[in-house]
Amino acid sequence: MSLTRDDVVRAAVALLDDVGLEGLTLRRLAADLGVSAPTLYWHVRHKRELLDLMAEAIIVEAGGRSGAPAPGQPWWEWLAEQGRLQWRALVTHRDAALVVAGNRPTDSSLPFVEETIHSLVTAGFAPGDALENLFAVGHYVIGCALEYQAESARQQQGVADVAPPGRLSGWPYLAAAFNQRGGTDPAASFNHGLQLLIDGMRTRLADPLG
């Protein structure tokens, strides 16, 4: 059987995991597939299209973006879970945030968006606010993933850490903050901000501040 478009996308994602976005060249991808580089242009219009397809594949693969809250499950727990799924999808593939960032929201995400807005409206939000809430979570997720992966790339490249012990003298509050957190757990850090967002939503619903 001959090469299919999905084969190309799958191989591209696998190659991305290996060598990162910078190393993802059409020639190398073609070599992995046992094919010459221009052949890829039969399956894909240009590299940008390949990247778009990869972005979609990565998001779909995560298994997030589906379903409604389980019966009896509060909307805020469900929303947090969706956020975590999206974040994990981005973080488990190297440089995925960069690939997904430039990507236009695909049609296949519409059912998820509709479902989420529906749940939030049921919870008491105005439709416009529900959509804004969803956008906020999305933007936060991608910002976190992006920064996290930029940081990993730096470490793998052997650049000095953000907080080498010596550099914190002169910044007592910063030092206290780093000491208190112990080792930085990226997932915990992500959850902290996600929880802030969701708490903000709950507050607005229950008792608008001021």
Add this chain to the structure above:
Amino acid sequence: MSLTRDDVVRAAVALLDDVGLEGLTLRRLAADLGVSAPTLYWHVRHKRELLDLMAEAIIVEAGGRSGAPAPGQPWWEWLAEQGRLQWRALVTHRDAALVVAGNRPTDSSLPFVEETIHSLVTAGFAPGDALENLFAVGHYVIGCALEYQAESARQQQGVADVAPPGRLSGWPYLAAAFNQRGGTDPAASFNHGLQLLIDGMRTRLADPLG
């Protein structure tokens, strides 16, 4: 007088505004400076370093990242203002979010971070939480800027809008949301999420939910 490193960075930022990150090539930048391409390597080690310098210049230029809350100003208003300044800094230069995203936090940002943590600790946060709060805002800012600029790039490139009227039939809640918001104002959208984050912080401080 001969070319200085700052001249190069300034010209690079100006060129970025003109042609975007994709069009920012060393040859073109050199041409703008009336110089040959390899000459740039006297002022800069590689393109990555140039991008780092540009990122720093863009952030510094914004005038954010400084000062403490004015006397009598609540910390949340001040923090929101800082977030808006950073966002505006990113959004006013084309593709700035992409340039800044890969960038390592520079030493010059430490005073700002220290000052902010200090203010938040004074407000009652534990140092670790204060730092996490600051990270959350930062990640949200960059996520918003990134998505906003990706969207502008798409529109300039003539791609169809996110919500062409016809496509929303079948998604009643989505349609309601878009109708309610009228024209999408990116600044308003950004502020919405920023306010959620900050409300979340205030809530956590005043009355931890559950």
Add this chain to the structure above:
DNA sequence: CCAACCTCTCTAACGTTGTTAGGGACGCTA
């Protein structure tokens, strides 16, 4: 005063990248 040196720029070129042109082998259909 002249030699050595540093600063800043140049031309020439290399390897790699995305992409296009054009052709050839295979299988299906009429």
Add this chain to the structure above:
DNA sequence: TAGCGTCCCTAACAACGTTAGAGAGGTTGG
């Protein structure tokens, strides 16, 4: 048997980041 669509190839292009190496001009030191 002829023709057409599918899928792949080799050859090549322009543009990119980057390196090698040389040269002009000012400054310094013996």
